[in-house]
Amino acid sequence: MGQLVTTALKLGGSNIELVGFDETREPFIILLSSAAQLPQALRSQRAYLLRSEPIPPVFALYVVLDRDRALLKRIPAESRAVVIPDDYDYLADGDIVRINSNRHSIRVLYRKQSRHNAILVTERCNHYCLMCSQPPRDIDDSWIVPETLAAIPLMDRETESLTITGGEPTLLGEDLLRILRASKNWLPSTSMHILSNGRRFADERFARQYAGVAHPDLMVGIPIYSDLSTIHDYVVQSDGAFDETLRGILNLKRYGQRVEVRVVLHKQTYERLPQLAEFIARNLLFVDHVALMGLEMTGFTKANLNELWIDPYDYQPQLRAAVHLLDAYQMNVSIYNHQLCVLDPLLWRFARKSISDWKNEYMPECEACVKQTECGGFFSSAKVRYSEHIQPFIK
């Protein structure tokens, strides 16, 4: 934890090799272990990360990197194994993966050593945001809920934080509440963060039920992209979104729930950022956090690049005005996903290293930079387009 990750991680793919499998088997999730001395009682539920000999008998599954495939010959007879690409050599004890034998695929659901674990609980969404990094799919993915409910008890109880994301998690309704109750019961000291558009909470009954979970450390991050309904609705591509999202936030706060307002900065949102800050200070002073976020160059962003791209260097005046206003109102405000060299130094104290480790990178310009450890760096997708003002700090 905390070490500088300079390349993104591969979290899933469909090129794994199966040994000893009945291929019609349902996809399953399994907890990884690197403990050769694990009691037999536990081995039958775990997958062993096989890196070298000796090979302990008999685990439910052996996970072997491609480069170690010679070890396959030595695993106990009748046992099952998967061979996965060397990209996954970061996998470690306590991680959780999903194996789909039909599709020869693996997905890393949870990494014990990471502070950026996120569970995607649905790909469905009632928004169609211009800059969506996870374009929604109108499919029946209800199988994710039971899988999530099965995975949560396997997670390390010391897990610092866990994000619930989508799609739009609240579309799950009661199922989302089940996931939250499971998190509360199995991971009582884990900080939970839900990324939602907040609209479902406009239904006061749902907001009340959500509050009824009484999770000890739960926050919901909800985007507001403008002080004007038309611009917000345009950015999320949904009429009526602005009103419903605000009513959702009001209901959440009515029931004492913690709310974060998230604003993604791009060509459609930066101009009225100071006005949005005033709107938040006058109307939503009670929200717990405001995060002003740089654009991620993935998903729909790439399709809408002309409508969205503005060099972050060029919106510093608006960003500075907004942050100073929110800060003057003693609101808790952060800047996410920005490189220090494009940020006004007056704003550095608000900048957080926010990009999830698995998609966090630095550019060639950063090599000589002495502030790299303090800097949030880039999304790995930033190669598509990034600021022309990136320059290393040299001592």
Add this chain to the structure above:
Amino acid sequence: MASKFRSLDSYEATISYGYRLLPFKFTALDESEYALTNYVGQVTLLDLDTLANFVHHTLPSNSEAYKALKSRHFLLDSDSDVAIDLLGLKMRTRLARLKEFTSLHMFVVSLRCEHSCPYCQVSRQSDDRKAFDMSTATADKALGLVFRSPSSSIKIEFQGGEPMLNFELVQYIVERAEAINRTEHRDLQFVIATNLAMVTDDILTFCKDHEILISTSLDGPPDLHNQNRPRSGRNSYEKAVEGIQRARDALGRDRVSALMTTTQASLSRGREIIDEYLRLGFEGIFLRPLSPYGFAIKTRTYAAYDTDQWLTFYFDGLDYIMELNRGGVPFREHYAAIILGKMLTPFGTGYVDLRSPAGIGVAAIVYNYDGDVYASDESRMLAEMGDKTFRIGNVHENSWEEIMTSDSLLTPLAESFAESAPMCSDCAFEPFCGADPVFHHATQGDYLGHKPTSAFCRRNMAIFRRLIIMLRDDESARSIFLQWANS
């Protein structure tokens, strides 16, 4: 753009059906602009043509004015009506204090004082303790009323005269209140309003043990202070400054505050007065006007200068304070800070004179030395001049219910409600203002008052205008004012 996305124009198309006006008021700000305010104190400035277009429903939805008015909840269009929910929430927030009524309880523990300030409203030079000190029996009855207030926080302020001349009773009340609070669990605080001339180590030890705040008087440089506040020895200033330092040493710097009173002699010396506060390490000053009560009227001190002279003094002081801040010395003017809080934040104020309904009785209440209950500090000052209009009961004769529902309290409250008062109801500055029925009764013989000739109205209107113009024209003032409004 990829075709599966709709354009911004298509989301703005719904606006073409027009817009409705939300409640707002407007007043000319200066030669060029009008100030518009909504019910919850948000401001938008427009020139006359734009204002006319707005009112005539001809303001184009793509204009900056339209966007500002929509964002600040002056209009509704068919695209969004969540403004109604938000306005309701903001209105409830501004008025939230009302359900916490009467949090400040003032005990006049003695009318006696060793100062003889010509502007003083009430004090007596006397050794007759029986005649001018509060009795234990009266204090007990008053304490019973204090804890009938539904407020979750209660502040007991000791007033005089000079409360330290009857410190045994202060001690008695503090200890009794703490004992009662062991079962009441209110957020209980004490403050002593004192000239500090009589302070002793024993008194400070008691204040420390019971976390009592000190509020003292400081009128400015030595000659001005001693001229304003005579006592035998002509050493009021020296005593106050020494007392402030001792109290800070004993209690902590943030537990000692000072108030100044403006007299004719102060008017030309605003910057010196501010410098005095700076020099003594205060982080702000409350540039106060003189109030028309007590000896101030009798000795013609109040009439000695008019509102415009005071405003010149005030604005010069404010300009100087802005210079200090721009030069990197944070320093606040507390009256401006209270008004800016009402302009720039969703909150109302606890400051008695700028509340509507008025603060009398419901923000603060006074238990006089003789057991009479008054609706405010000014009310009992008026009573000392022979006008007991705002006497709302007596601790020995009346219950809490009788006091809080007395006609002498409810009538002035109802009649002075600023939102519906003639002229106030049309004034764009009303959301920043308040109702002061005691002032208007004292100066005009009427709870509501006649606004064109009201010194209260003239003074506050001028300050509101000045602050709004500074917010508009001066970026550094805007940044400083934001800090004041939120502290």
